[in-house]
Amino acid sequence: MTLAGSSGGPVTVRSAWCKSCGICISVCPKNVLEFGHDGKATPARPQDCIQCEMCEMMCPDLAITVATRAKAAGAAKEGGSGGN
Ligand code: SF4
Numbered sequence: 209m210t211l212a213g214s215s216g217g218p219v220t221v222r223s224a225w226c227k228s229c230g231i232c233i234s235v236c237p238k239n240v241l242e243f244g245h246d247g248k249a250t251p252a253r254p255q256d257c258i259q260c261e262m263c264e265m266m267c268p269d270l271a272i273t274v275a276t277r278a279k280a281a282g283a284a285k286e287g288g289s290g291g292n
């Protein structure tokens with residue numbers, strides 16, 4: 209699995225789509241995300257992620273994907289690779 213961007217645990221940020229607005233950083237209840245050296249959001253503490261999907265829902269640029277068990281089950285059912 210390769211996605212452009214920083215991935216940590218269940219959280220993947222596609223840095224090419226991130227406009228550094230900081231919304232995900234402020235909505236995350238577990239303080240998982242912060243700005244990386246490139247100024248883009250990055251999962252700095254992925255081990256703290258509770259997969260609440262707040263960051264994914266709130267990102268205006270759809271740059272964040274949170275891999276949840278439900279989604280994995282759905283992807284398996286559809287037979288998709290989950291690449292998109
Ligand atoms: S909410 Fe989306 S666009 Fe804004 S900083 Fe986070 S990942 Fe980047």
Ligand code: SF4
Pocket residue numbers: 219235236237238239240241256257258259260261262263264274
């Ligand atoms: S899924 Fe929830 S806990 Fe995990 S990084 Fe996103 S907002 Fe934070």
